[in-house]
Amino acid sequence: xxxxxxxxxxxxxxxxxxxxxxxxxxxxxxxxxxxxxxxxxxxxxxxxxxxxxxxxxxxxxxxxxxxxxxxxxxxxxxxxxxxxxxxxxxxxxxxxxxxxxxxxxxxxxxxxxxxxxxxxxxxxxxxxxxxxxxxxxxxxxxxxxxxxxxxxxxxxxxxxxxxxxxxxxxxxxxxxxxxxxxxxxxxxxxxxxxxxxxxxxxxxxxxxxxxxxxxxxxxxxxxxxxxxxxxxxxxxxxxxxxxxxxxxxxxxxxxxxxx
Numbered sequence: 487x488x489x490x491x492x493x494x495x496x497x498x499x500x501x502x503x504x505x506x507x508x509x510x511x512x513x514x515x516x517x518x519x520x521x522x523x524x525x526x527x528x529x530x531x532x533x534x535x536x537x538x539x540x541x542x543x544x545x546x547x548x549x550x551x552x553x554x555x556x557x558x559x560x561x562x563x564x565x566x567x568x569x570x571x572x573x574x575x576x577x578x579x580x581x582x583x584x585x586x587x588x589x590x591x592x593x594x595x596x597x598x599x600x601x602x603x604x605x606x607x608x609x610x611x612x613x614x615x616x617x618x619x620x621x622x623x624x625x626x627x628x629x630x631x632x633x634x635x636x637x638x639x640x641x642x643x644x645x646x647x648x649x650x651x652x653x654x655x656x657x658x659x660x661x662x663x664x665x666x667x668x669x670x671x672x673x674x675x676x677x678x679x680x681x682x683x684x685x686x687x688x689x690x691x692x693x694x695x696x697x698x699x700x701x702x703x704x705x706x707x708x709x710x711x712x713x714x715x716x717x718x719x720x721x722x723x724x725x726x727x728x729x730x731x732x733x734x735x736x737x738x739x740x741x742x743x744x745x
C-alpha cells in the first residue's frame with residue numbers, strides 16, 4: 487500500500503512540474519510576442535499621427551499578460567491578441583508604403599496627399615456633398631480620419647486647376663492632422679476661437695508657398711473666373727506661428743510599455 491501511494495504522489499508531482507514548465511514556455515512566448523509588437527509600433531516613430539498606434543491597447547495587453555501569468559488558458563488568449571495586434575499594425579505599414587508608391591486615382595489630390603501624408607492618407611473622389619451634408623469641395627469625417635473625400639462634381643468645374651486642387655489638398659490634410667492629434671489640436675485651436683476650418687486654411691497659407699484664398703483663373707485671353715477657396719479669413723502672422731508650433735509637435739512617439 488505504501489509503494490502504490492508513493493507512485494501516485496510521484497505521478498502528481500510530475501504532472502505539476504510539466505504544467506509549470508508549460509506555463510514558463512507560454513510566458514516566454516508571450517514575452518517574445520510583446521517584444522515583436524513593441525518593435526512594430528516603433529516603426530511608426532515620427533509618423534505625423536499621434537493616435538495611429540493604439541497605445542492604450544498595447545499597455546492593456548502587457549498588463550493582461552502580467553495578470554494572467556499563472557493562468558495558462560488566459561495567457562494563450564493574451565498571446566493571440568498580441569499577435570493579432572502586431573499583424574494589424576503591419577498591415578497598416580504595408581498599405582502606407584504601397585499607397586506612397588502609387589497614385590491609384592491618378593489625381594493631383596492623391597499625389598499631394600501621398601507626399602504630405604507618407605502614404606497613410608487615402609483619397610476618394612466621390613459625392614462629398616452628400617457625405618458631409620454640405621456644399622463642400624472636400625471633407626474628412628471624424629470616424630475615418632485617414633480618408634479625404636473630394637467632391638467629384640466640383641473637381642470637374644471649368645475653373646478647377648491643379649493649383650487649386652493642391653491648395654484644397656493641403657487644407658484637407660490639415661483636417662487629417664487635427665483629427666489624429668486631438669490634444670495638440672485642442673490647444674492650437676484656441677488661437678482660432680475654436681474654428682478648425684480657419685485653422686486648416688491657415689495651414690495651407692503657412693506651408694504652401696504662394697497660396698492665397700482668392701484666385702483669378704483665366705480660361706481664355708478675355709475670360710476668367712474669380713474663385714475663392716476657403717473660409718474667407720487669411721490668418722495673421724501670429725496665427726501662422728501657432729500653426730508652425732502645432733505642426734512641429736505632431737506625431738507618434740513610442741512610449742515604454744510597463745507591466
